[in-house]
């Protein structure tokens with residue numbers, strides 16, 4: 001399962017965001033480097049389609065899709081040279097599939113550190129760029145030697161040199177404008193700034209009515225290469241601790257949180273890596289399954305059980321909202337509205353599936 005790593009300066013609110021998503025479990029404290037060892041947790045992907053299908057089928061159990069988050073220790077200036085948690089921190093980032101920047105925009109005299117989200121972003125990105133620059137330069141020297149013997153390595157060397165120029169100028173690769181082909185050549189170097197990015201701007205309690213203003217400088221800096229989500233992490237975390245659904249909604253309303261900063265965030269993360277959802281529904285269980293955009297029916301069947309892929313015959317399918325209009329799978333079937341799809345069918349986001357198989 002893919003992991004999203006929280007990256008930011010100490011006291012930015014990474015552990016608080018983790019707690020908001022996972023319902024607790026991480027130490028959030030007003031001193032730097034409160035987090036030393038990473039925390040790993042999962043958040044459910046809220047999905048009204050799943051809830052509606054479960055109600056239709058009167059399912060005994062409902063299983064949402066999940067996204068995995070890693071709360072990593074804080075980064076400081078000089079991390080690329082071993083300052084603070086230095087190398088441990090960089091190793092933790094290297095392992096994740098995508099990066100979530102947590103950028104502080106809340107003022108609080110009891111919590112040390114700057115409250116300018118652009119400051120946070122610049123410091124963090126410079127360290128990641130410097131770490132990548134060291135990797136790229138070492139790799140370029142090695143591959144330049146190989147290129148003397150093997151002409152086919154020349155393109156890779158050129159890509160490494162282009163990356164070196166960009167990183168040296170302080171631009172992370174994800175928003176560098178390097179071509180897809182160049183980035184393909186860089187893949188084996190496992191660079192930190194080549195990973196997909198999402199940014200959370202952690203806004204203070206007093207700024208709930210100015211969320212977009214506080215995020216605007218970060219949005220401008222990201223230049224459309226990453227989604228930016230402003231929210232008050234502290235209030236979201238406090239609200240998330242309330243177990244009862246109705247009470248939680250009431251508190252969110254009273255605090256003026258509106259609906260769904262966390263929901264939007266989880267959806268953003270889920271979509272960032274090109275993930276899609278198909279659904280299965282029945283009396284026993286309704287469930288949301290995460291699949292790779294472009295995956296065909298047998299691959300999706302294999303997510304449910306390997307036998308379903310091995311013995312795949314066909315997928316019976318209908319879109320979730322269409323199924324709802326019939327009120328049950330059997331009624332939709334009677335009306336001839338369930339499609340029968342073969343092994344080349346590309347499953348679509350929001351499809352409900354039943355797999356026919358034989359092993």
Ligand SMILES: Nc1nc2c(ncn2[C@@H]2O[C@H](COP(=O)(O)OP(=O)(O)OP(=O)(O)O)[C@@H](O)[C@H]2O)c(=O)[nH]1
Nearest residue numbers: 011012013014015016028029030033034035074234
């Ligand atoms: N007022 C206010 N305080 C916040 C907010 N978010 C986090 N804090 C506080 O800031 C402090 C640091 O938060 P953490 O979540 O521990 O920060 P972190 O990024 O995990 O920090 P490190 O683990 O040290 O890197 C805690 O005391 C939080 O309660 C917020 O939105 N508003």
Ligand SMILES: [Mg+2]
Nearest residue numbers: 014015034035
């Ligand atoms: Mg922490």
